[in-house]
Amino acid sequence: MYTSITDRRKFIKKMAMLSAMTAAATMFPGILFAEEQEKGIPNSANLDWKKGPCRFCGVGCGILVGTENGKAVAVKGDPNSPVNKGLLCVKGYHQTMCIQSKDRLTHALVKKNGQYIKTPINEALDIVANKMKETINNHGKDSVAMYTSGQSTIPEGYVASKLMKGAIGTNNLDCNARLCMASAVAGFLTSFGADEPMGCYEDIDYADYFITWGNNMAEMHPVLFSRMLEQKSRRGAKIIDFATRTTRSSTASDKSILFEPQTDLAVANAICYEIINNGWVNTSFVKKHCNFSKGLTNMGYGLEDNYKFTDKPSTIDFEAYKKFLEDYTPEKVATYAKVSVKDIKYLAAIYGDPNKKVVSYWCMGMNQHTRGTWMNNLVYNIHLLTGKISQPGNGPFSLTGQPSACGTAREVGTFTHKLPKGVVTNEKHRRLAAKIWKVPYERIPPKPTYHATEMFRAVDRGDIKFIWTQVTNPLVSLPKTSRYRPGMEKDSCFVVVSDVFPTPTSDVADVILPASWHIEKSGLYGNSERRTQHWDKMVEGPGETTPDAWMTIEVAKRMGYGDLFPYSEENHVEEIYNEYRQFHEGAKHGMAPLEVLKKESGVIWPYVNGKSTQWRFNAKYDPACSNGEDFHFYGKPDGKAVIWQRPYEPAPEVPDATYPFWLNTGRVIEHWHTGSMTRRIPVLHKAMPSAYAEFHPEDAKALGIRNGENIKITSRRGSCTLPASINERGLPTKGQVFVPFFDENMMINDVTLDAFCPISKEPDYKKCAVKVEKA
Amino acid sequence: MPIKSYLAHPHNGKKNELIQALSAIDQCEIVAAQNKEVLVLVTETENKVEEAILKEKLETIDSLKLLAMVSGFNTPQNN
Numbered sequence: 001m002y003t004s005i006t007d008r009r010k011f012i013k014k015m016a017m018l019s020a021m022t023a024a025a026t027m028f029p030g031i032l033f034a035e036e037q038e039k040g041i042p043n044s045a046n047l048d049w050k051k052g053p054c055r056f057c058g059v060g061c062g063i064l065v066g067t068e069n070g071k072a073v074a075v076k077g078d079p080n081s082p083v084n085k086g087l088l089c090v091k092g093y094h095q096t097m098c099i100q101s102k103d104r105l106t107h108a109l110v111k112k113n114g115q116y117i118k119t120p121i122n123e124a125l126d127i128v129a130n131k132m133k134e135t136i137n138n139h140g141k142d143s144v145a146m147y148t149s150g151q152s153t154i155p156e157g158y159v160a161s162k163l164m165k166g167a168i169g170t171n172n173l174d175c176n177a178r179l180c181m182a183s184a185v186a187g188f189l190t191s192f193g194a195d196e197p198m199g200c201y202e203d204i205d206y207a208d209y210f211i212t213w214g215n216n217m218a219e220m221h222p223v224l225f226s227r228m229l230e231q232k233s234r235r236g237a238k239i240i241d242f243a244t245r246t247t248r249s250s251t252a253s254d255k256s257i258l259f260e261p262q263t264d265l266a267v268a269n270a271i272c273y274e275i276i277n278n279g280w281v282n283t284s285f286v287k288k289h290c291n292f293s294k295g296l297t298n299m300g301y302g303l304e305d306n307y308k309f310t311d312k313p314s315t316i317d318f319e320a321y322k323k324f325l326e327d328y329t330p331e332k333v334a335t336y337a338k339v340s341v342k343d344i345k346y347l348a349a350i351y352g353d354p355n356k357k358v359v360s361y362w363c364m365g366m367n368q369h370t371r372g373t374w375m376n377n378l379v380y381n382i383h384l385l386t387g388k389i390s391q392p393g394n395g396p397f398s399l400t401g402q403p404s405a406c407g408t409a410r411e412v413g414t415f416t417h418k419l420p421k422g423v424v425t426n427e428k429h430r431r432l433a434a435k436i437w438k439v440p441y442e443r444i445p446p447k448p449t450y451h452a453t454e455m456f457r458a459v460d461r462g463d464i465k466f467i468w469t470q471v472t473n474p475l476v477s478l479p480k481t482s483r484y485r486p487g488m489e490k491d492s493c494f495v496v497v498s499d500v501f502p503t504p505t506s507d508v509a510d511v512i513l514p515a516s517w518h519i520e521k522s523g524l525y526g527n528s529e530r531r532t533q534h535w536d537k538m539v540e541g542p543g544e545t546t547p548d549a550w551m552t553i554e555v556a557k558r559m560g561y562g563d564l565f566p567y568s569e570e571n572h573v574e575e576i577y578n579e580y581r582q583f584h585e586g587a588k589h590g591m592a593p594l595e596v597l598k599k600e601s602g603v604i605w606p607y608v609n610g611k612s613t614q615w616r617f618n619a620k621y622d623p624a625c626s627n628g629e630d631f632h633f634y635g636k637p638d639g640k641a642v643i644w645q646r647p648y649e650p651a652p653e654v655p656d657a658t659y660p661f662w663l664n665t666g667r668v669i670e671h672w673h674t675g676s677m678t679r680r681i682p683v684l685h686k687a688m689p690s691a692y693a694e695f696h697p698e699d700a701k702a703l704g705i706r707n708g709e710n711i712k713i714t715s716r717r718g719s720c721t722l723p724a725s726i727n728e729r730g731l732p733t734k735g736q737v738f739v740p741f742f743d744e745n746m747m748i749n750d751v752t753l754d755a756f757c758p759i760s761k762e763p764d765y766k767k768c769a770v771k772v773e774k775a
Numbered sequence: 776m777p778i779k780s781y782l783a784h785p786h787n788g789k790k791n792e793l794i795q796a797l798s799a800i801d802q803c804e805i806v807a808a809q810n811k812e813v814l815v816l817v818t819e820t821e822n823k824v825e826e827a828i829l830k831e832k833l834e835t836i837d838s839l840k841l842l843a844m845v846s847g848f849n850t851p852q853n854n
Contacts, residue, residue, distance in 0.1 A: 013817055016780035017806060020815040024782055024808065032809040086809075 018090065018683060032077065032086050051078055051601060052535025053525045054092045055151075055518040056672045058363075058400030059083060059221050060527025061092055062601040065519055065538050072096040072519060072539050081601040083201060083531065089222040091672055094681045099517055099539075101680040103502060106543025109512040116512065121544040124511055125551060128468070129558030131494050131510075135466040141170040145455055145464045149471035150177035150402030150409045153523030154532075155576040156470065156549040157408035159565065161420065163552055166437035167561040171416045171424055171449045172464070176472040177402060177409030178452035179479075179763060183367040184398040185410055186760035187376020190313075191384075191642050194588070194635025195410055198616040199359070199395035200529040200604060204228055206393025207359040209350050211240045213379060214264065214365020214766075216730075218248040219669040221363070221399055225249065240347070242267075243365065244664060244766075245694075245738055246731040257347070258733050261662050261767045263337035265371055266648035268378035269328035270337075271348040275385050276322055280352030282387030289631050290384050291638070292316045294324075294645035301370050301652035301755040305457050309758035316645060324645050338733075351382050357393035358383075363401060364666065368766050373759035374646035381643045389641075390618040390631060400528040402673075407526015411589075412580065416455075417448035420583040424448060436582050437564060451761035453479070453754050460487025468496040470548045471515070475505040476674035476744050479763045480754040482718035498548055503676045504744050514545045521547035522573040524597065530604045534577075534597035549576065587624035588634065651767045652755040655735060659715060659769035661699075662736040665748055666765075668729070675742035691743035692725040693772075696734040700726045703772060710775035713737060715768055718750035721775045737770060777826050782843045783814040789838035790814070796836045802829050816842070 024031050047066035054061040062081025066074035075096055079086035108124030109116040119127075135144050148160050152175070164173040188195045204210075204227045217225040229252060231237040241253040242264075250256035259267055275281060295311040302309075330344035337344075351358055360383065366375045379396050380389075388394040400406050413419050420436075422429030425446055434441035450458050456478055458464040467488075478484050488495055488508045497509035506512045520541035524534045546554075549572060556565045567575045574594055581591045584605070592603040596610075604612035608623045617633050619625040625632035633641040655661055670688040671678040678684045693711060695703075705711055707726045712719055722739060732738045739748040753768035783805070785793040790812055797803045797816060802825070806815040820826040833842060 013778055013804065013819060016778050016817050017804070017815055020780035020782055020817070021806070024811075024813055024815060031811045031813070033806055033815070 050538045053533040055095050056091050058528045084223045098677045098680040105514040111510050125554045128496050129555045144466040145172035147469045148175040148414050150405030151471045152408045154407050155573050157412035157414045158580045159549050159552045163556045166439045169443040174416045174452045175409050175414040177405040180401040181405045182760035182762035183372025186373040191380040192635045197397050198390045200614045203359045208356045209238050209358045211360050213362040215363045216247040216249045257343045260338040262651040266333045267337050270330050270333040270344045273325040273328045274348030275352050281385050285387030291640045291642050292321045293642050299758040360396045363399040370755050370764045372757040372762050377644040390615050404525035456484040459493045462492040466494045470498040473503040473505045473674040479752040482750040501676050516541040516545045516547045531602040533602035653769045655769045659771045661770050663768050663770040664738045664766050665741045668740045671742035691740050691746040693722045694725045694730050694738040712773050712775040713770050715751045715770045720748050722746045778819050781816040783816045784841040785838050786840045792838035
């Protein structure tokens with residue numbers, strides 16, 4: 001790992017300053033040090049500041065990048081952005097520093113006789129196009145695949161979808177948002193028939209309570225958490241942290257409640273039981289706006305290749321639902337959830353109080369769950385039963401992990417089952433896509449093929465013979481990499497990797513394409529609150545680096561689809577966005593014109609009559625409501641949301657005598673996902689140079705493990721050796737080990753399980769069984 | 776060669792005075808918060824003796840209400 005530390009003392013000073021700024025941010029929510037970014041920069045008065053969204057998480061903070069002589073020399077928070085109001089986190093401030101990394105991929109590399117040979121980009125793109133065509137000719141169109149990202153820009157996702165589904169005619173397109181947001185999508189679609197949160201970040205300014213479900217926002221969404229802390233100190237708003245591990249979020253909250261992994265399902269049902277049992281149901285809201293349904297149970301966990309599942313919903317009535325909840329009294333649930341009856345009743349009473357506004361936040365804890373769709377449904381149930389939804393300060397809010405998981409993966413639809421509007425199984429949606437793409441309707445296949453996990457299983461089996469990954473690092477981020485890394489190394493599959501830096505995924509590539517980084521291209525992202533943000537190219541990329549969208553277009557042209565991709569190199573972002581907008585015309589999902597996005601620090605869709613819609617489904621704010629009532633859940637044909645009967649079911653693998661610990665994986669504030677960018681930013685790399693395994697002190701004592709001592713974590717799939725961390729950043733519950741996944745040198749995903757939610761197909765990275773021994 | 780960072784809290788309305796006073800000291804580098812009454816102070820001295828002398832000097836600044844040393848992130852992974 002390269003680090004460009006030329007002056008160690010300067011660096012230590014920088015670290016000291018950063019530590020103090022971090023401490024200040026905890027004590028003074030909303031504090032700004034933006035001037036620091038301009039300090040020491042020569043001729044700072046001449047800096048050209050350009051706006052854009054941050055490259056990292058799904059919060060979508062607005063940034064201003066200062067450029068001078070064609071180089072990015074400073075980053076500060078955009079004070080005009082309603083998201084962060086000028087504030088940034090430690091990753092945000094330092095993001096552009098990775099561009100200068102010495103091991104940047106600047107030219108295409110083609111593997112010949114086991115060696116990577118520097119190759120002109122045009123030749124490399126010829127090789128990719130020829131190989132893709134040849135594979136289709138020899139093995140059929142479903143033998144090629146693309147795997148993209150929630151970090152791809154909207155135009156990048158759009159042309160990938162158009163190439164695979166519209167031009168080639170295969171649904172072999174999926175993305176890494178499957179690993180983080182698919183359960184949220186399935187939850188929204190099953191409960192409301194329309195994806196993405198109904199509320200927005202402004203909810204923070206109105207809520208009396210924030211209840212975070214398995215969500216360490218202080219580290220993962222620090223700017224939003226800072227906004228919550230500000231409301232805590234200004235108005236006395238309360239934060240309740242409901243989690244399996246004590247984190248920085250827990251210690252900054254008013255109350256921390258810990259639960260046994262997987263039992264969040266039972267606790268959510270117990271809250272609903274209490275709401276009904278205590279007469280806290282908003283009866284008129286439920287009668288007017290909700291239906292009750294149940295689906296299949298005992299669905300399995302997707303552990304077998306080619307696993308298939310289709311839910312069969314059936315309507316139930318309120319009485320049947322009430323009867324079902326009798327299995328979830330707080331007294332019964334407390335026995336296995338390890339949450340006290342008092343705490344369950346406390347949570348229920350917050351939701352049940354008609355005079356308290358409540359926002360629920362969650363992210364990976366609920367989504368990376370073998371019953372992730374159910375868990376999302378259950379939190380919606382709580383808000384629907386109490387009518388606390390779609391109003392300022394009241395609502396369920398699923399946060400995204402990646403900067404354009406919403407804008408690209410979900411809205412453009414870079415999943416196997418999706419189209420830019422709707423799904424491939426719907427004839428109307430296929431016809432609309434065919435019309436806008438100007439392709440024969442029959443070319444778009446009506447059946448989804450491989451979701452992420454199954455796609456890499458197909459590579460391992462030899463069914464997929466060509467795969468192109470863009471903006472993602474699956475051989476660090478997939479679960480059970482102990483299977484998928486050898487799978488990708490097989491000669492049966494030609495691997496193309498498009499990235500900015502070398503990664504363990506590019507290590508197995510046949511062709512490596514040098515991608516432009518964020519500000520080296522124009523683009524658009526869409527964040528968690530439905531805000532679309534545009535940025536212009538700010539600096540030139542080095543060597544032959546090229547935007548991913550343009551590389552896809554060039555390959556498409558070489559494959560003979562030039563007429564479908566008539567975009568110009570200079571204006572392709574604008575041309576693609578204008579084409580894409582046609583998919584979402586109308587009051588339910590209208591996207592803002594590009595000229596508006598160029599001026600504003602992002603705009604929330606639906607953008608109707610020149611205005612963002614901040615709270616969907618509420619007639620007071622949402623012009624798409626047309627049923628004459630206060631609320632209209634127009635995603636469903638009858639305009640009603642669904643309260644789902646979803647039971648508690650255990651995890652597929654639980655601790656036993658041989659593997660006695662739960663393994664939970666996650667992130668840290670310093671690093672973005674697999675660390676390929678942030679580990680190349682010296683300040684961040686030095687702050688958190690390697691992964692570790694957190695233990696409960698009593699477990700550590702019983703095992704005789706000391707802090708910093710190397711330990712080996714082993715599951716039925718593989719093992720990983722890391723230093724122990726006891727009573728440091730986080731504190732897992734007894735019987736649990738926590739490991740962050742950012743470190744490619746300590747591959748914890750060799751250990752994890754590739755079980756997934758049968759409805760959303762999102763894997764569960766939070767629960768599998770492991771044993772621990774001294775290394 | 777100690778390098779330390781602090782949060783420097785000024786007395787009410789004395790932020791600018793504190794900025795001026797600290798800026799005049801060679802071993803001090805400051806970053807003032809734009810919207811809050813607090814400054815980040817980083818000190819760099821040659822040895823412990825010089826550091827102690829500096830500390831005494833800082834304590835005589837009238838506009839300084841409180842100097843809180845920051846230990847950095849609460850993990851050994853940090854430098």
